[in-house]
Amino acid sequence: QQQVKQSPQSLIVQKGGISIINCAYENTAFDYFPWYQQFPGKGPALLIAIRPDVSEKKEGRFTISFNKSAKQFSLHIMDSQPGDSATYFCAANDYKLSFGAGTTVTVRA
Amino acid sequence: DTEVTQTPKHLVMGMTNKKSLKCEQHMGHRAMYWYKQKAKKPPELMFVYSYEKLSINESVPSRFSPECPNSSLLNLHLHALQPEDSALYLCASSQGGDRGIQYFGAGTRLSVL
Secondary structure, three states: OOOEEEEOOEEEEEOOOOEEEEEEEOOOOOOEEEEEEEOOOOOOEEEEEEOOOOOEEEEOOEEEEEEOOOOEEEEEEOOOOHHHOEEEEEEEEOOOEEEOOOEEEEEEO | OOOEEEEOOEEEEOOOOEEEEEEEEOOOOOEEEEEEEOOOOOOEEEEEEEOOEEEEEOOOOOOEEEEEEEOOEEEEEEEOOOHHHOEEEEEEEEOOOOOOOOEEOOOEEEEEO
């Protein structure tokens, strides 16, 4: 069974808009929550990550929000650009990484 | 430099062939991983090597055989594969104690005929 639930499966956003991807988990042993970006034919690239003692982390246009009590975390992509079109995976780590199912983001010019 | 290099980029093999995938990193990472990824799915963990010793085998069929010759190299030996084994095979590495921060290679696209 999937330990990290990710939604939506896909989303389309206009250039300059905000993309929001949500993830939820149950395992309280998870201690690290990375997000990966993957382009077709490429391996996943670490985008941004957060630990459960932090509620928000921002790197450029990418922000992770983390709600420990609700066991939820989300990725916000601000000012979305066509180059952001990719598949995004959330993940959670205990002794290994558990990935969400992935979200395909399409940014229309 | 966060580069993990995988060779070959593409591989086509018959079900009776023997082939190997290679992965290399020079970041001083002490944990290395093999993942399998099917189209539009997340990576699935196959094997983990920690300090050159196999620490996790996710019940992978014996037709996949991993090898870690040294701390920078990871191989995946393939034998008698099935068409359903066709996938993108990804290698990753991380610092020894923190498996969350994994860096992935570009993968080997494997087709089994």
